[in-house]
Amino acid sequence: MRLNTIDWIAYALTIIGGINWGLIGAFDFNLVAAIFGEMSPLSRIVYVLVGLSALYLIYTATKLGKSVHHEPQTRVMR
DSSP states (O other): OOOOHHHHHHHHHHHHHHHHHHHHHHHSOOHHHHHHOTTOHHHHHHHHHHHHHHHHHHHHHHHHHHHOOOOOOOOOOO
């Protein structure tokens, strides 16, 4: 499967969101809020884009899962 530009953007934003949640959980530090301001319009846009990226990746994963067909393997006895 080849990734297009939207896929790469979705992965990057989801990774950013995951790192941000990791920082919040481990150190009580919100990187997005530190860069863009606490609930500023720009930070809210980042949060929405991260959420939409996660939804897009869920959709892509379910679509990919439906297209993968596993053929039963036959054992060759020697």
